[in-house]
Amino acid sequence: METFIFKGNDVVIPAEGWALHSIEAISTGEVPQVGKWLEIDGERSLPDGWRTVPRRTLWEVMGERTFAVANRLYAEMDWRTNSRFCGRCGSPMEDMEDRGRRCPSCGNTSYPVISPAVIVAVEKEGKLLLGHNRAFPGKRYSVLAGFVDLGESLEDTVKREIKEEVGIKVCDVEYFGSQSWPFPRSLMVGFRAKWLEGEIEVDGVEIDHADWFAPENLPEIPGSVSISRRLIDDFIARWS
Ligand SMILES: [Zn+2]
Known part of the structure; x- marks a missing residue:
């Protein structure tokens, strides 16, 4: 190994x-x-x-x-x-046979937690919504993403995140694919969606600029083989 x-x-x-x-x-x-x-x-x-x-x-x-x-x-x-210590009572945790951990004092158990997040390619009349996140290096743009909140379906998250980050409503949310994304412990679930209504108005907190881009006029985009790049490549393949 x-x-x-x-x-x-x-x-x-x-x-x-x-x-x-x-x-x-x-x-x-x-x-x-x-x-x-x-x-x-x-x-x-x-x-x-x-x-x-x-x-x-x-x-x-x-x-x-x-x-x-x-x-x-x-x-x-x-x-x-x-997971060294019990989140409930603070005692040191012990390993269980099935790779989880258990607290010997109160019986609380712990297993690895994954945080699902959605990543969405929103299209409008042959153009793709790309945003510049303040955390991105330089002038790189990408499709928008956000973590799933408690009680939400993935489709709920898609609609909420896009509304929060750029102020538009989307429809026709369709599963695209997924990728384990260990920064820090996420599962990225990719979707395609269509613009329904509203003008772009960035939140200014996470996203400082966003716009609709045609395939022949894309800004700097992620270079690695991440699901964000796969979503963008899928858009390019269908519209150019
Ligand atoms: Zn405990």
Whole structure:
């Protein structure tokens, strides 16, 4: 099984000939059939010749499969860190046989939590709605996304998020595909939707600019093989 070394939000690439036992890990673990991890202190400096790659850009540097395996292991490690103590009474949690954790004092159990989010390609007369999120690098634009709230269906979330972020109403919400997105522990569920009514009016909080773009006139868009890019490519394929 492959072993990954994590340091903060980075994956560590050791120099040739490195030895596992030489690493002082603050946590270790494994996911059966997937791989093992070692976590080293984020403040520690690395030996000569070692380098780090941010988990987000692992896709570009080492390919889709490595990105998926590393992030699967990271998600497990992250969950274990966040479930050390019982959220109800504060006692240390114990491992159960089925990979969950249980509190020996009050019986509370804990399993990995995934936060679903929707990502939506809204179309209007052959144009695609793209927004610039304040958190995006530079002038990059993308399809809009948001987390599912308690009590919502995915379709509810699509309608609410688009209304909140750019002030328009959408209809014909149609499932497109999904992607595990480990930043920090999400499942992105992609949809296509159609403009129904309203003019674009950005919220100014998350989105500072949004507009309708024709396929031949797109701004800078995500470069990686993320579901946002797949939604945009799907739009281009159908309208150009
Ligand atoms: Zn407890």
